[in-house]
Amino acid sequence: MNRPPGGYDRYGTDVLAAGRPKKRELPEVAAETGLVVEDVETGWVGAVVRVEKSGGLHVVVLEDRRGKTRTFELGPGFWVDGVPVRLVPPVAAGAAGPVRTASGSYAVAGARARVARASRILVEGLHDAELVEKVWGADLRVEGVVVQPLHGVDDLAAAVREFGPGPGRRIGVLVDHLVSGSKEWHEAVAVAQRVPGAAAHVLVVGHPYVDVWQGVRPARLGLAEWPVIPKGRPWKEGVLAELGWPHATQADVARGWKRILGSVTSYADLEPALLGRVEELIDFVTGDSADR
Template identity: 70%
Template sequence: RTASGSLAVAGARARVARASRIWVEGKHDAELVERVWGEDLRLEGVVVEMLDGADHLREVLTDFAPGPERRAGVLLDHLVPGSKERRLADDTLRALGGRAAHVLVLGHPYVDVWQAVNPDRVGLTAWPHVPRGTDIKVGTLTALGWPHATQADVARGWARILGRVRDYRDLSPALLGRVEELVDFVTAH
C-alpha cells in the first residue's frame, strides 16, 4: 500500500505529467500532499503547484485557462461559508464563466493545513485555540511550547509536525476526502 492507502504498483514508473493540475495554497500544503499522495500522483502524472496564497487563485486559473483536457483542482484552507477563501473561490469561478466547468475548488474547514494532521501525532488531544489576530502557526507553536519567534522556527516546527505524518491515518477525513476528490477530478479523462 502507498501512504494514501492505495494499492501500490510494483515497478511502475512516473507518468509524463498531464496538462491538468492541482493547486494548493502554499508550501506546507504541498509538502503534506506529497508526503501522503506523492507516489499516487506520480503514477497518475498529476503535478501539484502552489498558489502562494488564496489571493492569487483568480490570476492563476485565468492564466492556466482550464478546459476539457486541462482540468484544475484547487485545495483551499478554511473553505467554509462566509470565509475569505469562499468569497475568492466563488468570485474566481464566476469570472471563469464556461471554463469553471473544468475547475473543482474544494477545501477543508481548518484555518491552516497543520490542523488537518491528527493532533495526537504531536502529543495533543486537540489543536489549540489560537485567538483571532494571532498567526495560526505562531500560536500553535506557542501552545506546543516549541520555538516560534522566527520564520526559521516556524519552518522547523512544521518539519517536526510533517515528520510525524506516516500515512493517511494520521490525517483528518476532512482533508483526505477532498484530496481524493481532486485527484479523481483531474484524472477523469
C-alpha cells in the same frame, strides 16, 4: 483509490477452557516512525523515533512534544488512539504481501512516473504541497499529476485563469478555511464567476481548518486537540508557542512544520475532512474526460 481474515476453532484445544474467561488478545501494531503511542505504566506519550536492538531486546525510542526521548521495550503495555496494543517491530522492506502507498492505495509494481498531465492540482502554500506529496506522492507520480503551491489565494480567479483550464486541462484547487462567508469562500465564488469554462474544467474544494497543519490528527503530536489561537495573533507562531516549541522566527516556523510533517506516515494520520477533499481533486483531474 482502494483502501484496506483469521481462523476460528469452535472447540479449542483446552478442554477446561469453557469454565474460564478467555484471555483477550492484544492487536499488534508496527512501531512505524512517527506513530504516537502512550506507555501505560509511566503515562509517557511520544512519537516513535526509531526501533533498535539493545541487550538482545527490541526497544522503541519515543520523543514527546518537547523533544525529550525515552526508551521502552517493545511488546504489550502501550496505547494507540486510546486502544491497548502490542507494539512490534516494523515490517522490513521487501517483505512478502501487497504493498500499499502512504495514501492506502495498492502500489503498482514496477510502475514508472507518468509524463505530467496538463491538468494540475493547486494548493495554497508550500506546506500544503509538502503534505499532499508525502501522503499521495506515489499515486500522483503514477497518474502524472503535478501539485503546485499558489502562495496565497488573494486573487484565486486570476491564478486559475492564468493556467488556462479547458478540455484536457483540468484544474483542481485545495483551499484552506473554506467555510461560508470567509475570504476563501468569496475567492472560490469568484472563480465560478470570472473564469471561462470553470463549471466543466475547474473544481475548487476546501477543508474547514485555519491552516493545513490542522489537517494532521492532533494525537500524532500527543495532543487531544489543536490549540485555539486568539484572533489577531499569528496562528502558526501561536500554535508553536502553545506546544512549547521555538516560534520567534520564520526559521522556527519552518522547523516546527518539519516536526509536524514528520509525524505523518500515512493517510491514517490525517483528518477525514482533508483526506476526502484531496482524493476528490485527484479523481477530478484524472477523470476520463481530462485528457480528451
